[in-house]
Amino acid sequence: MQISLSRRLRRTPFSAAVEAAGVKGYTVYNRMLLPTVFDSVEADYRHLKTHVQLWDVAVERQIELRGPDAGRLLQILTPRDLRGMLPGQCYYIPVVDETGGMLNDPVALKLSDERYWISIADSDLLLWVKALGLARQLEVLVDEPDVSPLAVQGPKADELMARVFGPEVMALRFFRFGFFQFEGRDLVVARSGYSRQGGFEIYVEGADLGMPLWEALTRAGEDLNVRAGCPNLIERIEGGLLSYGNDMTRANTPFECGLGRFCNVETAIGCLGRDALMRVSMDGPIRQIRALEIAGDPLPSCDRAWPLWAGNVQVGQVTSAAWSPDYAGNVAIGMVRMTHWDPGTELVVETQQGTRNALVRGGFWKSTT
Amino acid sequence: MQISLSRRLRRTPFSAAVEAAGVKGYTVYNRMLLPTVFDSVEADYRHLKTHVQLWDVAVERQIELRGPDAGRLLQILTPRDLRGMLPGQCYYIPVVDETGGMLNDPVALKLSDERYWISIADSDLLLWVKALGLARQLEVLVDEPDVSPLAVQGPKADELMARVFGPEVMALRFFRFGFFQFEGRDLVVARSGYSRQGGFEIYVEGADLGMPLWEALTRAGEDLNVRAGCPNLIERIEGGLLSYGNDMTRANTPFECGLGRFCNVETAIGCLGRDALMRVSMDGPIRQIRALEIAGDPLPSCDRAWPLWAGNVQVGQVTSAAWSPDYAGNVAIGMVRMTHWDPGTELVVETQQGTRNALVRGGFWKSTT
Numbered sequence: 001m002q003i004s005l006s007r008r009l010r011r012t013p014f015s016a017a018v019e020a021a022g023v024k025g026y027t028v029y030n031r032m033l034l035p036t037v038f039d040s041v042e043a044d045y046r047h048l049k050t051h052v053q054l055w056d057v058a059v060e061r062q063i064e065l066r067g068p069d070a071g072r073l074l075q076i077l078t079p080r081d082l083r084g085m086l087p088g089q090c091y092y093i094p095v096v097d098e099t100g101g102m103l104n105d106p107v108a109l110k111l112s113d114e115r116y117w118i119s120i121a122d123s124d125l126l127l128w129v130k131a132l133g134l135a136r137q138l139e140v141l142v143d144e145p146d147v148s149p150l151a152v153q154g155p156k157a158d159e160l161m162a163r164v165f166g167p168e169v170m171a172l173r174f175f176r177f178g179f180f181q182f183e184g185r186d187l188v189v190a191r192s193g194y195s196r197q198g199g200f201e202i203y204v205e206g207a208d209l210g211m212p213l214w215e216a217l218t219r220a221g222e223d224l225n226v227r228a229g230c231p232n233l234i235e236r237i238e239g240g241l242l243s244y245g246n247d248m249t250r251a252n253t254p255f256e257c258g259l260g261r262f263c264n265v266e267t268a269i270g271c272l273g274r275d276a277l278m279r280v281s282m283d284g285p286i287r288q289i290r291a292l293e294i295a296g297d298p299l300p301s302c303d304r305a306w307p308l309w310a311g312n313v314q315v316g317q318v319t320s321a322a323w324s325p326d327y328a329g330n331v332a333i334g335m336v337r338m339t340h341w342d343p344g345t346e347l348v349v350e351t352q353q354g355t356r357n358a359l360v361r362g363g364f365w366k367s368t369t
Numbered sequence: 370m371q372i373s374l375s376r377r378l379r380r381t382p383f384s385a386a387v388e389a390a391g392v393k394g395y396t397v398y399n400r401m402l403l404p405t406v407f408d409s410v411e412a413d414y415r416h417l418k419t420h421v422q423l424w425d426v427a428v429e430r431q432i433e434l435r436g437p438d439a440g441r442l443l444q445i446l447t448p449r450d451l452r453g454m455l456p457g458q459c460y461y462i463p464v465v466d467e468t469g470g471m472l473n474d475p476v477a478l479k480l481s482d483e484r485y486w487i488s489i490a491d492s493d494l495l496l497w498v499k500a501l502g503l504a505r506q507l508e509v510l511v512d513e514p515d516v517s518p519l520a521v522q523g524p525k526a527d528e529l530m531a532r533v534f535g536p537e538v539m540a541l542r543f544f545r546f547g548f549f550q551f552e553g554r555d556l557v558v559a560r561s562g563y564s565r566q567g568g569f570e571i572y573v574e575g576a577d578l579g580m581p582l583w584e585a586l587t588r589a590g591e592d593l594n595v596r597a598g599c600p601n602l603i604e605r606i607e608g609g610l611l612s613y614g615n616d617m618t619r620a621n622t623p624f625e626c627g628l629g630r631f632c633n634v635e636t637a638i639g640c641l642g643r644d645a646l647m648r649v650s651m652d653g654p655i656r657q658i659r660a661l662e663i664a665g666d667p668l669p670s671c672d673r674a675w676p677l678w679a680g681n682v683q684v685g686q687v688t689s690a691a692w693s694p695d696y697a698g699n700v701a702i703g704m705v706r707m708t709h710w711d712p713g714t715e716l717v718v719e720t721q722q723g724t725r726n727a728l729v730r731g732g733f734w735k736s737t738t
Binding site: 001002003004005006007008009011023024025026027028029031036037097098103122123124125128130131132134135136243244245246272301302303304305319320 | 396
């Protein structure tokens, strides 16, 4: 199926490089183009696990909070207790509405006590944050700055980054960031990214730097077999990396998404959804994210929620699925009711091309970097 | 370029019909699939102007406001004075932030004094509205109901609609709606739609009704040559129908978008952006939407803003463009600075495939139904 391009589906500072690299597919994420495949999803996967890739993830738009009340506003958004957050740290934060429903699952970066970036998943969280800041009359400026993340992912990411930003970049710990120079300008570089292969995200401030940085990384990594890549469907399912809008929506609480460890409902004072989540945290969720194996040959595209059946009772749904070459089977993510979420439970999944057997697993295929 | 499908790009209650009709292209709008072409954009255009089409415009998601403060919250969103709005009326309302920047350009429907729908363009306005309602502690429920609009557009729309909903539907005036039965359920039907060919929008409440209604309309319109269609790029540019995200963004005020007639800054008490717009309304905008003719053969896809030059000074940008068979030229929409916006001004537009001459027009090609 063709995608019809228009200005509304925004290009990024890296789009010219992505096109030159022969991008074959896009999705739309935060009303911006996100590459999905270059060679084939399976070839991209193998390359990602072996070498190093440059990812145009400019779709991870930033929301900047600046001013004396920046930290206070951030705490309103999330049940994660932010009091211990230090400058230079990245925090994965569930953002919830007043009912505890997930609005986004961004990474927040603390630049200073009065300045944060929220690196968002696929929803216009800017509108939510701006409206709350305004209506609460907080002293904080909220806007989308000219910042476009470029991810460097794969086992050779450290080597490549050291060549461009200096060996100090290798000292960054996971979910920490520092400032590193490129062409005389300081860029935020974090050890993070939407894969389990290790790597970095460079927060490119200033669209004019996008192409020069891409080209510098490409030149520096020639012998490392660097090439353009993108978040890989197979690899992210194997690693249990959730996708907002696919695996969870506003209908789900963080507890259902397995994000209970990021919810400090006792102490996250000010969080808008705290009261609703307090209740859930006591009883626990009645459905939760699970890894599932689906039997048989490669599946059709999981372009809609696939019901999960136990006999003639629906007990959940599968929301992401792909054929895994490394595990020689279909890997999947779904939401399963507590009556049927124990590892080893056998269910039936209903795709748009018939039913298959599905097995609930105890964990994802690869869950650490 | 291929689009990679996933659950995050939501299907609609009509997707099965759209696929059966041979949809060839999609865009993504409100994180949902919107068809863009069936036969060819030019063939679709000719058919739309001659016969009648069914459009899956479920992407026009609804925001429901319900409760004693529903009207008060709606007025906070827009500089249009809503005091005269009656049940059964549709109002096109610019929605602005505190600086007067456009957040959306929806159509609001007044169902009753305490119940409204906002039929939105492409931004997650729900988050803005929910946050304002909450933070202002208004007595209003804000949510996205299970409502998916189906548009019936084209010169034979009245005839087709009368066959399915009864002749009373033809008495609807422009931008009025009524309740009409289908399979024993009351549906909101409005005389409205994103074309200048006339027609209706059926607000299908309940996804289960989607396919039966599509099929009923298809059966009833066989001899009218009814078929699947979609908002048509050429026709909407000829008619001067703006597209949020293409022709205007948060960077623009309603005055820049030529929507000053929907701004009652003197009397729209409560509107969040009123003070900022008061200033603009006195001075007038310094740039504004204009129709432009672009010389030469059919253009490449307008997938980015095209700068407009007067000599070596940029004086605006083109944001939508298409080849018009009926006007035998390239029709376009752009934003032009006041120094160069007079009809007849000759400019140069810079596309991704070279420059062309462009002429500022006094109006759009077809501006009334």
